Amino acid sequence: GYHEVPTENGATADFVIGQKEFSTTVNTPSEWAIARPHSVLAYNETLFVVDTAWNSVLFFDGLPTATGASAKYVVGQPDFSSNDHDCAAKSLNTPEGITMAGTKLIVADRMNNRVLIWNRIPTSSGAPADMVLGQMSTVSCVGNDDNQGATQDPQPSNRTLLLPRDVWSDGERLAVLDTSNNRVLIWTTFPTSSFTPADIVLGQSTFTTADSGSGASSFRGPRTLHSNGNQLFVTDTQNNRVLVWNEFPTQNGQPADVVLGQSNMTDNDENGGGSVSASGFEYPTSVYVHDNMLFVGDRDNDRYLVFHGGNL
Numbered sequence: 001g002y003h004e005v006p007t008e009n010g011a012t013a014d015f016v017i018g019q020k021e022f023s024t025t026v027n028t029p030s031e032w033a034i035a036r037p038h039s040v041l042a043y044n045e046t047l048f049v050v051d052t053a054w055n056s057v058l059f060f061d062g063l064p065t066a067t068g069a070s071a072k073y074v075v076g077q078p079d080f081s082s083n084d085h086d087c088a089a090k091s092l093n094t095p096e097g098i099t100m101a102g103t104k105l106i107v108a109d110r111m112n113n114r115v116l117i118w119n120r121i122p123t124s125s126g127a128p129a130d131m132v133l134g135q136m137s138t139v140s141c142v143g144n145d146d147n148q149g150a151t152q153d154p155q156p157s158n159r160t161l162l163l164p165r166d167v168w169s170d171g172e173r174l175a176v177l178d179t180s181n182n183r184v185l186i187w188t189t190f191p192t193s194s195f196t197p198a199d200i201v202l203g204q205s206t207f208t209t210a211d212s213g214s215g216a217s218s219f220r221g222p223r224t225l226h227s228n229g230n231q232l233f234v235t236d237t238q239n240n241r242v243l244v245w246n247e248f249p250t251q252n253g254q255p256a257d258v259v260l261g262q263s264n265m266t267d268n269d270e271n272g273g274g275s276v277s278a279s280g281f282e283y284p285t286s287v288y289v290h291d292n293m294l295f296v297g298d299r300d301n302d303r304y305l306v307f308h309g310g311n312l
Contacts, residue, residue, distance in 0.1 A: 001013060048105075055076050055091070057105075075118070089139075093112045104169075158207040161176065182212045187199055200251065228289045240280070276301055
């Protein structure tokens, strides 16, 4: 945790969450411990942390300002000492992405091939989700299973998911990063019932394909997405780049406008084909836009890169 957004390279953090000290790596479930944090979200004085390894989302009541803060609630597990996975309304299996839409909590439940939605922020541990996307019910978890026959279909549809990793919403629109189908699904109006089909697909020309590629309209193993309400940013991880749409997409297969990490829309070399620099990525896995800054988690270079608006 940083009390202020860093403005210099190599800034020192002010506090750590998930451990009692900066130098420890305790790995036992508790109200303050975290095993494999994947996503964090600060929203209305609450901090949400997705703990992928322990199949849970931790809720910190009030934004932590000191080391070793304890969470108040957990979902995906009945209590802070459990870490099981299951296919149920109260369970998660390797969750990754998280977002809020008004009062709604939205989580990408990756290995259950679904997105879970709570209509209200839970106020107790183990609270069940109210709705699911990618599946007809909260006890179905097979990927790309459009007919809900408990077996994977040979192709995706406009309402199925295969290992989704991230979600974003502004309260009206909803975008889901459907990683293993190499696409982003967009609902132009926030869904109100389970298994609602998406309206728009990116990365594919139709809802029934899952091809990979490296052009302006293709993905190869995308991992995360984020938006400022106008632009859309997607980490196209296996292509070592971030794709940018300067206006929120409105058509199937709409090509990106800008690429970061590569000199053109067809190259996909690590670090842009050169050595480690300020402009290249190696397996970028996270993206987040805040004010006039874009943060990119450059995983295999072990760093975060921060872009200011004029450099996008």
